Amino acid sequence: MANKYDELFTDIEKRILGLIVGAKILNDLTDIRNKYLSKKGEFSVLMNKIREVDDKKAFGEAYNFARKEIEEALNKKFEEFKKAALEIELKKQAIDITLPVEKYKSGSMNPFYKVKREIEDIFIGMGYTVENGPEVDSDKYVFELLNIPKDHPARDMQDTLYIDDNLLLRSHTSSVQAHVMENAKGKPIKIICPGKTFRRDDDDMTHSHQFAQVEGLVIDKNINLGNLKATLELFAKKMFSKDSKIRFRSSYFPFTEPSVEVDVSCFNCKGKGCSVCKGSGWIEILGAGMVHPNVLKMSGYDPEVYSGYAFGIGIERVAMLRYGIDDIRRFYQSDIRFIEEFNKKVED
Ligand code: FA5
Numbered sequence: 001m002a003n004k005y006d007e008l009f010t011d012i013e014k015r016i017l018g019l020i021v022g023a024k025i026l027n028d029l030t031d032i033r034n035k036y037l038s039k040k041g042e043f044s045v046l047m048n049k050i051r052e053v054d055d056k057k058a059f060g061e062a063y064n065f066a067r068k069e070i071e072e073a074l075n076k077k078f079e080e081f082k083k084a085a086l087e088i089e090l091k092k093q094a095i096d097i098t099l100p101v102e103k104y105k106s107g108s109m110n111p112f113y114k115v116k117r118e119i120e121d122i123f124i125g126m127g128y129t130v131e132n133g134p135e136v137d138s139d140k141y142v143f144e145l146l147n148i149p150k151d152h153p154a155r156d157m158q159d160t161l162y163i164d165d166n167l168l169l170r171s172h173t174s175s176v177q178a179h180v181m182e183n184a185k186g187k188p189i190k191i192i193c194p195g196k197t198f199r200r201d202d203d204d205m206t207h208s209h210q211f212a213q214v215e216g217l218v219i220d221k222n223i224n225l226g227n228l229k230a231t232l233e234l235f236a237k238k239m240f241s242k243d244s245k246i247r248f249r250s251s252y253f254p255f256t257e258p259s260v261e262v263d264v265s266c267f268n269c270k271g272k273g274c275s276v277c278k279g280s281g282w283i284e285i286l287g288a289g290m291v292h293p294n295v296l297k298m299s300g301y302d303p304e305v306y307s308g309y310a311f312g313i314g315i316e317r318v319a320m321l322r323y324g325i326d327d328i329r330r331f332y333q334s335d336i337r338f339i340e341e342f343n344k345k346v347e348d
Pocket residue numbers: 171172173174199201206207208209210211212213253256284285286287288289310311312313314315316317328
């Protein structure tokens with residue numbers, strides 16, 4: 001409420017309020033506070049005059065009223081400055097969500113390895129274990145223990161790369177069969193062995209001098225051709241499509257008897273005939289057969305008690321069919337555009 005001492009404070013209050021309004025930065029306000037409102041500040045010391053006045057209560061009220069107005073104006077301005085400073089800071093830190101995102105580059109797996117893993121998964125699902133075998137092996141394992149003695153014409157079909165008279169780059173993963181049988185010491189076997197193979201083949205769209213196979217070997221009592229067929233049929237259905245069919249064509253491998261080439265119904269035309277299957281409706285993917293009694297005998301299994309089947313699947317060929325890849329050489333050229341394109345296809 002107004003009283004007779006109000007005027008004592010009017011001028012100085014106006015001056016201080018003017019300074020507050022004109023303050024440009026936070027420090028200006030601190031200076032004002034120090035200069036006028038600190039213990040010995042110009043405004044604070046006016047309180048000392050209370051000693052000289054007759055109505056001390058009214059003087060005190062007028063002083064406090066003016067001081068409160070100054071403090072309120074000062075605090076308000078402090079808040080304004082703090083808010084402005086915060087806004088500037090927030091703007092600096094703000095994320096511009098309209099900026100284009102930096103493309104996240106993730107690597108892609110070569111389709112060859114995708115298919116290799118898929119093949120492994122399918123057979124693991126059927127109870128097979130995955131074995132490894134040497135890529136450089138001796139004549140004994142690559143040929144002799146597979147019933148391919150020296151000078152056997154079957155060697156010509158797989159003419160391969162020799163390190164010396166005895167050591168060579170394996171021409172098929174079948175070389176792992178005798179190793180596995182040796183280690184199993186007459187016990188039942190159910191394995192697959194994926195790996196690189198090498199042949200002195202001329203490279204073309206479907207042949208490479210280095211390629212990969214998955215060998216399968218099952219040995220136990222009462223294993224028959226029906227088991228082999230059922231296994232490969234399931235493999236084809238899981239690998240290609242549930243409508244896939246397989247066809248056995250009789251063939252010849254010295255280490256199996258009977259021997260078969262296995263075709264799968266063309267995934268593209270469902271057996272009607274198209275350019276992918278060259279009009280036949282079927283595509284060859286592997287060689288297989290019942291393990292030859294001589295092979296069993298040479299590795300310590302009695303063929304009267306044990307029987308078994310084996311198969312050798314060409315991994316690149318399966319990958320080509322699975323993803324419609326037209327040239328086997330694409331797998332080895334490390335062309336990132338090919339791999340990225342393939343990745344898109346799989347994810348679509
Ligand atoms: C063999 O290699 C036999 N060891 C398979 C086998 C195993 C038969 C067990 C019986 C029992 P073949 O030479 O047909 O068979 O090769 C098998 C598969 O390997 C072929 O069906 C094909 O998919 C692939 N293949 C063969 N040669 C090449 C090559 N040069 N380039 C790419 N893939 C090939």
